[in-house]
Amino acid sequence: MYLMATLLGVIAVDAEQANHFPNPGFGEFSDGLPTGWTLNSWNQPGTKVAIHRLEPGRDGTGHCLEVQPTTPINVARLFSPPFPVLANQDYLFKGYYASTSRSVTTNSRFIDASAVSLTGHWLDADSAEVGTFKIEMPDTQDRWVEVFQDVRTPETARSLQIEVARRWVGGRLRLDDFSLREGSIRDYIEEFSxxxxxxxxxxxxxxxxxxxxxxxxxxxxxxxxxxxxxxxxxxxxxxxxxxxxxxxxxxxxxxxxxxxxxxxxxxxxxxxxxxxxxxxxxxxxxxxxxxxxxxxxxxxxxxxxxxxxxxxxxxxxxxxxxxxxxxxxxxxxxxxxxxxxxxxxxxxxxxxxxxxxxxxxxxxxxxxxxxxxxxxxxxxxxxxxxxxxxxxxxxxxxxxxxxxxxxxxxxxxxxxxxxxxxxxxxxxxxxxxxxxxxxxxxxxxxxxxxxxxxxxxxxxxxxxxAPTLLRLESTGVYHTQPLPPWTRSVTESPLVESVEGGMGLVGEFVAEDGDTYLMVVNRDFIEDATLRLSLRKTPTAVFEVSKQTGAEMVANEYSPDTRVLTLDLAGGDGRLFRLE
Structure with missing residues (x-):
């Protein structure tokens, strides 16, 4: 289902970098849509495409626009109100979106780059289209990803209307922080570096x-x-x-x-x-x-x-x-x-x-x-x-x-x-x-x-x-059953007594200060697993190195009474811990 929708968001910009999008944080909302926007949805009575303002936005604050999941048997287009632009002007279009593409076809193009797209329509003084630009928006596994493109207005363009389309896929679509600023990617290079x-x-x-x-x-x-x-x-x-x-x-x-x-x-x-x-x-x-x-x-x-x-x-x-x-x-x-x-x-x-x-x-x-x-x-x-x-x-x-x-x-x-x-x-x-x-x-x-x-x-x-891994020395790698060739059993580990709950891999490391580290990986690349690691000794504390910030945080999954570290791991995922 290809649903077209446009939206506006705002990025903090100074006077020389003004955002020309109207209603930039979706703060203005009426009749179930951002103010001034229109929805064109094929089979709307049957699919009931729902659009609303959602809190918080991509950065944990403010709002974003959400197109709720629906049946894939739908084509929907969301159009912004036209807003003024300068002719023959270079602009940088930028925004953020998060999507899940639940497709009715096995054709990967619908997931990759044909299910959701954004089209900019350049309009002249009589509101006739005089040019377009298009950005394909593939599935992001419901994570926020920025999209951007250098664009230049045609000589006769006087306004821009944005259309976001979702076609023949269901799943959720969120949009936030859209902007149109004078200049090019090179003028805002720090944002992309x-x-x-x-x-x-x-x-x-x-x-x-x-x-x-x-x-x-x-x-x-x-x-x-x-x-x-x-x-x-x-x-x-x-x-x-x-x-x-x-x-x-x-x-x-x-x-x-x-x-x-x-x-x-x-x-x-x-x-x-x-x-x-x-x-x-x-x-x-x-x-x-x-x-x-x-x-x-x-x-x-x-x-x-x-x-x-x-x-x-x-x-x-x-x-x-x-x-x-x-x-x-x-x-x-x-x-x-x-x-x-x-x-x-x-x-x-x-x-x-x-x-x-x-x-x-x-x-x-x-x-x-x-x-x-x-x-x-x-x-x-x-x-x-x-x-x-x-x-x-x-x-x-x-x-x-x-x-x-x-x-x-x-x-x-x-x-x-x-x-x-x-x-x-x-x-x-x-x-x-x-x-x-x-x-x-x-x-x-x-x-x-x-x-x-x-x-x-x-x-x-x-x-x-990386800052943690690069100062560690590998001391051993151990596997659960079934053992791949040339590998060693977790029973040989000096730190881990056993691993239960699935196919596990334990990489062991030591830092210059003598601290020991474990990287625990779910070897199953299809199914999630809950791995239970029984440690041979009782550490004073166990800390996890965050995969988002790199900072250490107490691993609440560790029980000092049983010396067991219980980890929920998605298929193929890994986590890094320090034993104190």
Missing amino acids: ITEVADEEFFPIYGWLTPGSPSDQYAGMDTDKYNADYAVANFNINLEQTAYAGFGVKYRPLGKLTDEQIIESGKDPRVWWFGGASEPGNKDFPELAAATERIRRLAPSKDYWVVLFPTYADDFHGRPEEYDEHVRLFLETVKPKHFTYDHYCMVGHDPRVHADSWYSPNREGDYFPNLEIVRHRALEADVEFGVIVSVGTFGPNRGVSEAEMRFQAFTTLAYGARSLGWFTYLTEIPYGHWTNWEDHVINRDGTRTRHYAMVKYVNSEVVAL
């Missing part, structure tokens, strides 16, 4: 195939809009940019650089890595060692970034011992400060069939053996490692659910990973013998998919945990 943190608190998060890609398919996509989208989703490194593009996102210089260019880039705090190799073979290691040594000599604070094969690559498939030797030889020869590898474990169309299969990550699949090997060799060499995991459909891999996205992120964190990559951000062109590239973070036409809100929030939680 990554928060700067100290290097010791910087946890690299990046997409594969990002704004700035040299592919002809994405020519022009390194504009402010796409770079801002990337930063708003809490990606803090762009692997494709060869120069700083703004929004606080660091980059890695690519290509054949002179010594002078490396020296200068080494002084730039916006450079995090230098471009390296992807999936090299053993024969390539001497050349990578020379490149790494050159970077270390000319830019000692930076690293040369290399992505290794996964265990299932043709060179090692079914022979994890050979893969282990591959990683060992790489570290011994190249001597990096940080390295990563890619592993895409969410295969098959049906998650339940996959979960019950022998090749499931939780059974005989090599997802956890890959983590075990890389973690062991990284600790042995005293270097950091990261993992690149999957988002959308390609080859045998399916587009992941939020639970599967969390599973990939939090299992890698529990193993001590120090960077996280998502494959891919932009949707790849048909590549090799695969033609099914779909459902990544950004569609080929530049619109967001359902994965945008998912990855934005998972990334934000990693960012919140």
Whole structure:
């Protein structure tokens, strides 16, 4: 059900940045609609689309506009009153929305970018339409997400009318804080920029195939809009940019650089890595060692970034011992400060069939053996490692659910990973013998998919945990039954006696001050679980590190009388605790 609705909200702005939207906080409401608004709803007697002012708004204060859930057999459009604009003027349109798209069709486009949209209608002095702009608004899993677009008024435009449409989906839609301000995204760049943190608190998060890609398919996509989208989703490194593009996102210089260019880039705090190799073979290691040594000599604070094969690559498939030797030889020869590898474990169309299969990550699949090997060799060499995991459909891999996205992120964190990559951000062109590239973070036409809100929030939680995780050393990782290959049972844990209530994973860490930490993950990437951890000793107190703020808070789920920590965990989710 496509329901079109417009609304106005307000952002605190000064006199030079006035919001031209009328009724900016939905404070004025009459006859069941914001004052001056109209509703056009197909099958309204049967579906009874209800719209009202809801408290609080997105930031916990004020109001927002809510379109209540209804049957999907509905098309609804909500129109704002026209309001004056200047001709030939650059404006920034911005707003916030939260939605759940309950679809009557299996066509993912209705969830991704065809179910809810916002259209701006430019009108002339006679109220005739002289132009439009459109913003697609995919499902956000009922979380608030900002939308924005640079727009320019046509020469004959005198007013703007906004239409928000919801078509052929049910579920809830909320709207808040809409504005139209003179200028462009670049004029308000701080609103869209990554928060700067100290290097010791910087946890690299990046997409594969990002704004700035040299592919002809994405020519022009390194504009402010796409770079801002990337930063708003809490990606803090762009692997494709060869120069700083703004929004606080660091980059890695690519290509054949002179010594002078490396020296200068080494002084730039916006450079995090230098471009390296992807999936090299053993024969390539001497050349990578020379490149790494050159970077270390000319830019000692930076690293040369290399992505290794996964265990299932043709060179090692079914022979994890050979893969282990591959990683060992790489570290011994190249001597990096940080390295990563890619592993895409969410295969098959049906998650339940996959979960019950022998090749499931939780059974005989090599997802956890890959983590075990890389973690062991990284600790042995005293270097950091990261993992690149999957988002959308390609080859045998399916587009992941939020639970599967969390599973990939939090299992890698529990193993001590120090960077996280998502494959891919932009949707790849048909590549090799695969033609099914779909459902990544950004569609080929530049619109967001359902994965945008998912990855934005998972990334934000990693960012919140990063200052704590980056000062911890991994001391062990333990699993409940069924034990994946190469893993250790939770019965071997020095901190946890047992875990009941589901498939659990416990990553154990120690800080420099001697405090111990646990990251507890629900290994089930479909169902929620209530895990009960029995601790071997009675800590003075147990604190949780908030995934929203990074601050510690008392873990009320812990009972000192029984030494049991009882945790409700969504599918694939993880939580971090400090034992005092």
